[in-house]
Amino acid sequence: MGKYTLIITEKPDAAKRIATALDSEGKTQKKVESGVPYYEAYRNGKIIVVPALGHLYTVASKDKTSRDYPVFDYQWVPRYLAERGASKIRLWLKVISHLSENAEAFIDACDFDIEGSIIGYCILKYACGNKQESAKRMKYSTLKKEELQESYAKMLPHLDFALVEAGLTRHEVDWLYGINLSRALTTAVKNSSGQYTTISTGRVQGPTLKFLEDREKTIKSFVPTPYWTITAKISINDMEFEVDYEKVLESKPEAVAVLQACKTNEGKIDAIGVKEFNQNPPFPFDLGALQSEAYRIFHYTPMRTSSIAQHLYLNALISYPRTSSQKLPPAIGYQTILKKLAKTVAYAKHAAQLLSKPSLKPNEGNKIDPAHPAIYPTGSFPEKSLASTERNILDLIIRRFMAVFGDSAVRQAIVVTLNINENKFNLNLMRTLSEGWLQFYKPYVEVKDDALPPLTEGQIVAVKRVVMKDNFTKPPARYNPRSLLLKMEKEEIGTKATRAGIIQTLYDRKYVSGESALYVSDLGFEVIEILDKYCPTVISPRMTQKLDQEMNQIQEGTQTKPAVMQSAIEILKPVLSELKEKQFAVGSQLSVGSQKGRLEERTIGSCKKCADGKLVILRSRTSGKRFVGCTNYFHGKCSETFPLPQSGTIKTLKVSCKTCGSPVVYVLMGRRKPWKLCLNPTCLSKGAKKL
């Protein structure tokens, strides 16, 4: 094999696209060595494009045998040495090393962000034999052919070392926090109860769980208070409206007095207030905003949206999604993208409308990302059909892109003040005078437009009915994946690339449950309570923010890696000493929470037969078979049981069957589609299915 240039990409799909885009002869060849694909292309000489599989290296302890803590000696190692199930990486690295032997030049073409920069840096340093200093860097935001060719022609003369340093620091600091705190908690439980249970926390995970715990505490100790509202149904020119008394009433006698005073058939319009206002277009999507909007509209979790967007990017349908930018520079080619979109029936009308504007100017937000613009569609459409989830996200990104170029919507707020026996009521109406950007963002935006009869001050209106309603104050809503993500963004903890993963870890560790509302488990409460009691620093958002800011400063060149590492270790050392000293108290409290957590996980719901027992998943001592039984069986008070499938995983849903009221569980079995199962074998819903 003659000499060539070796290009390293982050994922196999990107390798194929880069090789195809750069090949000047149109003869890209796919080769496979030991199951690892790579591509050969020609452009002023031979090029080999080899992909990584995301991170191939990770941080690990130098001492592999000890499970003790504190651990401050670490190194970067291939993932297969540190993680189970990563054996494929060994072969991958062997092939990359082999290909690097005959390479005369190296190019890092991984995604241009912190993660991509570390992936490329580690491969060049460890697998290619210290080629990180001589390697060049390709920088691009979409996998479009033209952009990749331009990126190759104008590549950076060296890696972005500031970005690499910031990334290495982030990984190392997070590893130090994660490994030490998790080992401290896990060891405490093991020494106290003799049982091994992984109890983890981390630099960002702890403060995030703290947000949830604070909210859960407020909800669980909430006491509602009563208040009353009064509404009147009125008729104007045969159109009926509901009008609200000017304020809420906190005393029942006062509310009754207003109600009595309003018993009349007529009211009078005292005043009509009209206010016109402009509603500006939204900002272009950064990753957080896309995740938030996808949850609001489609109920996709942030993690799912992130993975769908990544797939769309690898298919060159959208720009790089892991961005925090709200800017769309003209260099992306607004007109070209809109012209491409105009070729599709679904977007033709709106794209043509925008193209007919004398100039195109996006409504940009303040957030910037030095590496990438905001998320935008490339205007290309898929060669193969997309999954419905991918179609949804792509459509959302396209419509948002068009909306940001729209004019402001002009809306009118009308407040009609009514006098019913000297009591003031308000009628609030809204009209749209000019749709502007709203038309481009439909169906993802709802426009309230009220029908309005002719109104004049002094006009008499008919009062049909006046009603007093009892109300109670409500507790704050539980966080959902969207609102938690927004909270993390607002508090500036974590990064755009890691936030969704951290929320997923909270589920995986069984600290939280629930899809549309996040409930903190007993184990979650115990973990936070212990950290709050013995080491409040590690769950303080302020500490996490400070470290995040310092890491950003490394990227800007105003801070150094050794100084930040030192500062992180100085925070950690006293915390770990305290945890070690109090490990028995910590362990016993966590063991109780862990046991409660395990019971909670097996609990199906309340027993309807005995009313005070709980239905839990049990295993027969004689046959070893699993079934659902009542906890009161052990006290000789209830013998309720239900059979369960003997294979597959059972997940508790804590809901009842709509037909018979028996508990329902979720069954996951191999590759079969998971299904909901009513525990009652004689439930009529099952009979109906058989028929």
Next chain:
Amino acid sequence: MNCKICSRVAIENGFCSLHSMAYDNVLEKFSVWKRAQNVSWCEYLVEIQKNSLTGEWAKDVSKYLIVEGKENVK
């Protein structure tokens, strides 16, 4: 000493940190209910006990206070 309601360690008024927070809320909100509906302490406890918006720990506390109140009367 353990909490009067659960098995956690009591910190204040015989309640654990979680039930103590709920107890403070139960006490604080009584004045609002009294002003709004002129209810007695016992009526108030019964009302919040059956209200679906009352938090789990606040319900534990109101249930405990109702039972304790009845025992004191006996």
